[in-house]
Structures are given as C-alpha cells and as structure tokens.
Amino acid sequence: MKEKKMKLNKFANLLVFGLVLVVAASGCRKKPVNVTELPGARPGKITDQGPGGTLPPSQPMTTEPGPVGGQGGIVSNPANAHEGWPEDATILKPDTVYFDFDSSVIKTSEKPKVQAVADYLKNNPANAVRVEGNCDERGTEEYNRALGERRALAVREQLAGLGIDPTRVDTISYGKDKPVDPGHDEAAWKQNRRDDFVVLSPPK
C-alpha cells in the first residue's frame, strides 16, 4: 500500500512538476488561508515527436526465432524475414478467402482459393506471401485482432498441408482496422471477414 502510494506520488510529481502549497497567514477573503500553486506544467513532453518517433539507433531491433515447433502450431517467421521485399497485393486478389462470423475455419467454398495460392507459390519458388487476417466490425477490438491472426494462421496451416514451406508465409492481423467495405450491414461485414494475400518477391 505504502509502496503503491509512493509510486503514485512519484507519478503525480512527474505530471504536475511539484504542486507547491503556499500557506498565507491572513484569513481575509482577498488573502485566503491556503493557496495552492499550480505551475502550468504539461505532462512529460514528447521530445521525439518528429516524423513518427523513430527507433533510437541504440536499440537495434532483434527477433527471436522462439522454440522450434512450439506445441502444435507452426513457428512463425521472424518479423524481418522478408523485410524490404517488394509487395504486390493484386496478383492473388481474386483468391481472397472469406470467413463466417466469428470463425477462423476455412470453408469448403474457400479451399480452392488456398489451393490457387499454393499453386502460385509452387510456380514462383522465389516468392513468399503475407497472409493478412481481417474481421468485420462486430467484435471488440483486441478480440478481433486475435481472431484476424487466427484466420491468417489457419490459411498458413492449410498451405503447409499443401506442401508449401511455412517459412515462405508471413502472417499479420489488422483486426477490424482495415475494412474493405465501411458499411454496417451483413453485405459489408462478409466482405470484411477475410484473408488478403500480398505477394512478396526477393529484392532485385
């Protein structure tokens, strides 16, 4: 409790830059008994405001491969596996996979699309693909972010089952942040519950 209080105090100090209590002696109305000084301080200034707070050079971004074969799932590619690879979102656009509400199960109707993506990757052995999971607006934000990722992972698993090396498949979830249709009805929602495919080709 005491510790908590101290931390709170510390925080308050940072925010207010010292709330100075000036006790005046007189009790008359013009000179009140207790005067609380409030310097017009702002909360800790953001110094790195520039063009989007770049990462300080002293903090190189590293990735960890994680334990191999984490129980049951396929280990994801390092974050920078295909960094700088040119992207093409049009090649596999016809193969966008759609999902049922609140589901990451690949429907029978969508399986030929995953097959088409697998075929493309087989015919273009140097290329990789990023599977982007998306949701409709109906779930809560972070629930949807996890759901979108499960949709991407489900397709990656299926691609692996079709013989594609999963190190050629990146996944990302945008939750409900990237709807293709901004509407608020089922017609819009069913367009938004999807996995998009972005082709990544090795830099020349």
Added chain:
Amino acid sequence: MKQTQSILRQFSFLACLLAATRVMAQPELNVYHTVELPGQAKPILVSMSGLTGEAATTLQFDLYVQGFAFTNTEAAQYLISGSNNGNLEARVTDPHNKSTLVSKAYSGGPLRRQVHAFADDFVQALGRKGIAQTKIAFKGENSPTSEIYIADFDGHNAQAVTSDHSLVAAPCWVPGHLALYYVSYKLNHADIFYHDLATGARRAFARYGGSNMSPAASPGGREVAMILSKDGWTDLYVCEANGSDLKRLTKSPQDESSPCWSPDGQWICFAAKEREHRTLCKISPSGGPMHTIATGGTPSPTEPDWSPDGKWIAFTAQYRSGFQICVVPAEGGTAIGLVEGEDPSWAPNSRTLAYARRRGGHYTLSLLDVPTKQVKDVSRISGISSQSQPSWAK
C-alpha cells in the same frame, strides 16, 4: 449466494459504521451514504454557488463522474462556494454539522487545472481518492490511419504521442511510470512498442514473428503480458520489462485475448474460450492451470480490467443487441450490466471507468461512475473521427 452474503455483510458493516459516525445527523440524510453496489448507489448531493463559466462546468464534470450530483442548497449535503475571477477560490462546507471541509485559493496554471485540484481536495476530504488530475491514453483513428494520444481524464489537453501515419492499437500505461506500451504497424508488422513519455524515446519491445498484440504491464511495471502468435497459435505470454525471460502461459489453438493484471500481481486475467464457451480466465504469471472466473453466463465476455482495489473486474459482454459494460466480483459471481459500451479501463479510484461507445461506425470515449451509473462523454479531439481503447494512468 456466497456473493449475496458478502454483499450483505458489507452492507451491515457500512450500516454500523454509518450509525456510529452519523448519530447526530438527521435520519433522512443517511440516504446519501448507501452501500455502493454497482449501479445502485445514490449520488452525493452538492450545491454550487459563485463559480461561473468554465470553472463551473469543469467542476460539475469532475464531480459528476465521481458520484456527485448537483442540486439546490436546501437539498445538498455539501455546499460548494467560491469565485473564479482570475484565480480560483473555493470552499466546501457541511451545513448539517457546520464544518468546513476545504477552503483554498489556487494560483498558477490554467483555470481548469485549478478546478481539478479543488475537485481532488474535496473528494480527498471525504476520504476518497481524487482522479481529476489524472491522464488517459487512447487510440485516435482517422481512417485509414490511427495514432496514440494522451489527454487529461476529461479529454482536454490531448496530445498525439505518435505521428507515424500507420495503425496503432491497445495503449497501456505502465503503472507508476510516465510510459506506454502499444501496438504499432509502423514497421509493416504488428509489434509492441515501449514509449517513454518523459524522454520521448521508444523502442520495439516485442517483435516476434506473427502478430504481437494486447500488451499489459504488471502493477509494478516489471513484467508485461501479451498475446503472441510466434508459435503458431494466438497464446498468452509474459516476459520481463527488459524483454527477457519470455514465458508461454497458454498453449491452445483457441482464442486468448486482452490480458490484464490483478493489482497484487498474482494473476493475469484474460478472455478465453473453454469447451466452446467464451469465459474470463485467470492464470498465474509464473504458469500453472487456468481458472475460470464465473460471470453468470454473461455472453462472450472480453476485455477484462481488474480494479485497483482488487475487488471487481470490469469487462465487455456481447449481447445480440450490442455491447455492455459489466462488472463482476474479482473472485467470480453474478455480473452486473451497467451501460452500453466496450473496453472499460478503471480509474485509480476503483469506481470510475473510461470506456468506448459506438456511434455509427465510430467510437467516442465516456466516463462511467460505476456505483451511481452516472455517465459523461469526454471531450473529443476535433478532426479525429474515432477515439477508443482508453487506458487510465494509475
């Protein structure tokens, strides 16, 4: 049943306390001191005289979202008087025992700040924790991009923390520090960043393969819980604040989302799915079995947030008709639905919640005083179409 008993016990304890402390008061005044069951408490009635303009509206807002309501001098339990010609001078008196609770003048800073300080002085004089000088962080969206913002708890003085023209999500204050964790897509990948607001420096905190989501700093700030898909499923992980000692706490192809911590740091609570049913669960940060937190069959509970006093867990329930902010005793029990909304975050006073409310396709932020169910919208940032995912600095 057990819960009812405990509430009854609480009630009788409060009743005794009341009887002891308010023997001299007229009996009808006791109505202001009813037990604070979520959604059922009566507001404390106050009157205000002498304050004008922004000072008056600011004070009304500050007190309303902490369980006070404004009335005339006859009906009021506390009388607030003062003036704001230039600086603020204000006092609070209790007309029934003719005592003065607060009598102060404030100088320096903008008038709003002086009023917030006075609101805190008043609330603290009643033995409560004031929240009028606290901050919130949130996501501000202007499709197709979003940025992290911080603002006063009432939405005023908002400033952008990021300006990446990318997507961000899930800001989380580090308790006791002027720092945030949040998700950023700046690097074309869903990564968790740590951002020190005092120095402006930030660094990629979790940048594992797959998506890095939903960071939650432990009460002391020494550990961080999060959702990662690095091992092929979306699971709950925890690591030290320096990024070391990453532990995987769940191993399931089912969904886990939105972790939060108990204030004693003993538990991480999160939304999960067990036997095809969505539930709230808790797990020790050092691992072990998952425990279900009963919510009385509330549909699809997500986005839990544990109150700083340890007693309640607020969460979002998803009904056919929409989303509801609910609270449930932290040990589980009957959930109480409060208002329509999503993603609650407790204030340090363990009674006010910040949450997001849908309006068409956009979100606005509101504050809810849980005991009285009094609600006010926070001030919006002009030019920002949607504000969501509030995190209250504690």
